[in-house]
Amino acid sequence: MGRPRKFDEHDVLVAVRRQFNETGYHGTSVEDLSRVTGLSKGSLYSAFGDKDTLFRRVFEEYCDGSDQGAAARVDGPEDQALDRLRAWLTTPEGWSDRRGCLLAKTTAELAWQDDAIAARSLAAYETLLESCRLLVEQAQRAGHIDPAADPAALGGLVLATHRGLEALLKSGVDTKTLNRIADAAIDGIALQPGHTGA
Numbered sequence: 001m002g003r004p005r006k007f008d009e010h011d012v013l014v015a016v017r018r019q020f021n022e023t024g025y026h027g028t029s030v031e032d033l034s035r036v037t038g039l040s041k042g043s044l045y046s047a048f049g050d051k052d053t054l055f056r057r058v059f060e061e062y063c064d065g066s067d068q069g070a071a072a073r074v075d076g077p078e079d080q081a082l083d084r085l086r087a088w089l090t091t092p093e094g095w096s097d098r099r100g101c102l103l104a105k106t107t108a109e110l111a112w113q114d115d116a117i118a119a120r121s122l123a124a125y126e127t128l129l130e131s132c133r134l135l136v137e138q139a140q141r142a143g144h145i146d147p148a149a150d151p152a153a154l155g156g157l158v159l160a161t162h163r164g165l166e167a168l169l170k171s172g173v174d175t176k177t178l179n180r181i182a183d184a185a186i187d188g189i190a191l192q193p194g195h196t197g198a
Contacts (some may be wrong), residue, residue: 009047014039017058021102024109025055059117062102063124070131074138081138082145082190085158089165089182090177095125098170104163125159132158136189144190154189161185 015036030051034041048054073084082150099105103124111118132155139145145154165178 005035007039007043007047011045012039013058013061016054017062017102020055020058021099021105026109028055041157055115057105059102060120063120066103066124067127074131074134078138079144081135081142081143081183082186085132085135085139086182086186089158089162089185091165091169091178091182093175093179095169095175099171100166100170104166128159128162129155132156137182139190146191149189157189158185 016033019032019036024031028051030041030044033039033044033051033054037044039047044054048057058168073088103121106117107121107125111121116197129152133151134155135150136145136151136154136158140147140149140151144149160184168178168181169175
């Protein structure tokens with residue numbers, strides 16, 4: 001009978017995900033994972049499998065979280081849909097974490113050579129695209145976006161802006177500049193006061 005585990009699985013997975021997010025898949029060694037989790041290589045392998053298996057688990061969980069966040073943004077009053085899109089693009093004042101998201105980093109590093117990673121990345125981005133489209137449609141019904149506009153194209157524009165803002169944040173662009181860009185993007189798709197869109 002094996003000895004009971006003496007670690008918190010959630011804490012271990014959080015530490016592992018942070019390490020992969022900081023140094024990427026190829027830049028992370030099993031020694032790195034052992035160091036950040038406080039577990040020996042043997043304990044890691046026994047509990048979670050090899051590095052690849054562990055990475056795929058935390059990546060899948062990250063994508064699941066992204067999917068859940070997308071669904072949560074859609075769930076709300078239609079007259080606040082544009083505000084929810086704006087909030088999604090807004091960077092908290094003074095935000096200094098320049099690691100970016102694991103989805104973007106993994107897509108760039110691995111999707112070109114790993115069909116399973118590419119498929120999961122695409123599915124996550126399609127979920128984000130769909131949520132943005134739905135939010136645009138909500139804003140259209142609320143009278144905040146031209147009802148004749150293409151909601152899928154505008155939703156894609158919002159997602160592309162989000163990805164671009166993340167890249168700028170990673171390069172060190174200050175949050176005030178980022179948020180001016182975010183506001184310009186949302187203001188650009190919003191109907192101006194007094195304009196009916198007819």
